[in-house]
Amino acid sequence: MASMQTHHEDLKVIVDNTINYFEEVCGTPAECGIPYLMNQEKVLMDYSAIIGISGIRRGALLFTAPRPLIRELVEIITASDSPEEQDLQDMVGEVANTIAGNARPVLGSEFMISVPVIIRGELLGMQLAQPASIVPINWNAHQAFLIIGLE
């Protein structure tokens, strides 16, 4: 049980890191919403990236965000008014990379973190173990989700 609690703490740090990413990169803080369990609903938004986790617990972390959020992020970071599609996709990869990068030292040797895979649209054969926890991330009037599905 103690170890399960520890994992919960680790996962909280991942959520914190994700939240902090927005403040560090854009200067505007993001806010974590009340997490809840994912049912059968479709959660994938316009841009998503999935990070596989194996080791003591298996499953995945999924970051999914609507186009306006990603677009605004790109605009802030690149100071460009008309980002291209590729920039948007790169951006979601960058966010996921940062999440994975920050997760790696936190989760330690008991977890293995994969390189993020960018997903567009529907996710077939989602690797998220069910039921997964959904953490809403609110930023600049947009809402993204960090979904944690571990066995």
Added chain:
Amino acid sequence: MDKSPVKGSSGVFRTQIRLLILAAILVQFLVAIFIFARAVQEKEYQNLRDQLTIQGIGFIHELDDLNLSVIHDRELSRGELTGHPLYQESTNRLLEFSEVFSIDPSLLYTMVRSRDGEHDYYFILIGDGTYSLQKDDPFYLSEEVQPYFDLAYETGEIQYPPVYTDSIGKWLTVVLPMKDADGNVYAIHEPVLRVEFVDALVWEAVWNAIQWPLAILLIGLIAISALLNRVFRPFNDIVQLFRKSRAQDDIDMSSIKATGEFEELRKSLSFYIDASRSAKRETQEILQNVQQGLFLLSSDLTIGEIQSTQTRKIFETTKLTGIHFDALLKQFVVPKLHEAIVDFLDLMFSGTIDESTLRDLNPLKEVECHLPLDQGGFVTKHLSFEFYRAQSLANDSELEYVMVTVQDVSEEVRLAEELAQRKEAEQNQMELLMDILKVEPSALNDFFADAQEASDEINVRLRGTKNDDNLHTLVNDIFRLVHSVRGHASMLGLPNIEQASLEFEESLAELRERSELNPRDFLDITFHLEEVSRHLKQLEEITDRLSRFRPQTPQQDITQSLLDTFKSLVKDTAAQLDKEASLDTSDFKAIPLSDTQRRFFREIVIQLLRNAVSHGIELPGEREVSNKSSSGSIRLSSQEISPGQWEVIIRDDGRGIQRERLLEEAQERGLELSNQDRDSDNLLKLMSTPGLSTAENVDISGRGVGMDIINQRVIEMGGSLEVFSDEGHFTEFRITLNQELSLSS
């Protein structure tokens, strides 16, 4: 293998040969240049001689304070010069034609005897035809006397570099100091010299010049080529053969043309290569077909060049040669294991411990590895490593290599795990089945419906809550729901769900104590909710399967079954607390209830009965002191007091409600109490305060949420709840239900 002596020596040898050839060509080139230069000069002199004109000759016989007097001055015709020593090739002692190189008048005298000079144009000194010095002449050329340059300059009108205009002639006086036999020095005013510039006929000169160099070059090349063909090419072919023999099999020694010692060498090498080729082919066959990873580790833990094909497949990489084994391991095993294997390999190489003993200590006998893939991501494999000391053939004493075999046992491990999981699952399911079989099906269905509803409600509440809502209220609400599920599970004897709910409660209790709550703290809630949901799902699957075999239970049996469950709950709860208690249900009459009401009703009664046992009924010893029977008695009765109006009473003969203790705790928790709070109505209110409990054992009912749930549920059923108590004697809960109203609504 790269450091084979063959390659090394052949490399050095080739470099030497190249340098030698280069040096030979360079020497040839220099010789050619030299010959060319001489030839150009030669040709030019020849041209110049043909064009000579004598303008005049003068003499001085003695040097008198540098006042020179011309003693003879006359024109000479060309014919008169015939046979003049200066005009004849290589015969004149004074000024030999071929030695006149200088074009600088100031150096004229000295340069006469110098062979230094590189010139585009040449000037010619023409001497007197009438005057000649012979060996027996009283005058001879003195080397001791310095020349009188000043004189030379008197008429030195020649500029350097001389600007060539068509046949420019200048007079120049040259003084040659001479001594007679008695040692008297004379200055002989040499023939007045005509200086003339002549253009060289280049094409002739060039042809003259290149004849010899060309011949030498040609001969040289032929010689070198012959040498290369005869000596170096066979040698080089043999060296190449060595190299090829490492890379491919289809080489043909007979293609090399060699003679003499090289032929002998070729034969020896041919033998060697055939033998090594055959050995190599066999080795490759083995390496390609062996179903294990196979490679050698040197003492610095680098992976050797030769690996079995399977090795690269297992490690998901082709880049293994020269890689440090510990660096490779670091990528996919946990650090502790990595340290252990480095120590283990140290021991392997040190040779101090017996190999078979050491192999028992192998930390990589079966290890889960997360291997990074080139295209990103990783794959998890279970690998089994074995290590063997490989004694070197060359050196018996020193251990140079450790042979490593590695096998991918993922499939075996997966099957074993699956088998174990299946066994465990079957065991769990069997236990769950046994637990479930004890429970009356409708009760189980009710529980499942309750629990599922509670779980859904929790999730709906979580989802619907904004960050600025009262998060403590949310925690309290969730607590109530979980507590109710736990109570229900406990009553039905479903230990898995009870345990998961208890852990959930503990986590919630911790959150409830916090003064400030952060949305991320609710992650714990979702994780616990996941856990409970999983158990419920498991339960649902089994219940579904069971329902196909179980007949529907009639209503009266449902009531009886419920009462039986209550009785065992009381008994079990008491036993857990080292108490004795029994439930009397003889005055209980079945109440017409809807499914939801029945679930609520069950929940209420369960909680009240648990409270009665844990808070009300005393320990047997305590009871005896109070002149009570050691076994506590709880009575559950119901009656229809008016049409549609039902009254349910739960009464225990325990210690009653310890108001003072409750009040103390309320005060400790900062709840303000008035005198009115001390009557029974307000006592109920007090007892319903979230978080207030006086029970010491949290496993039974001491979560301090029971009463508020009960009260809320009674209200939800459209009823009311009253509490009566006499400290030391009894506690009675009276529930009044308006069934007509409830059922119609």
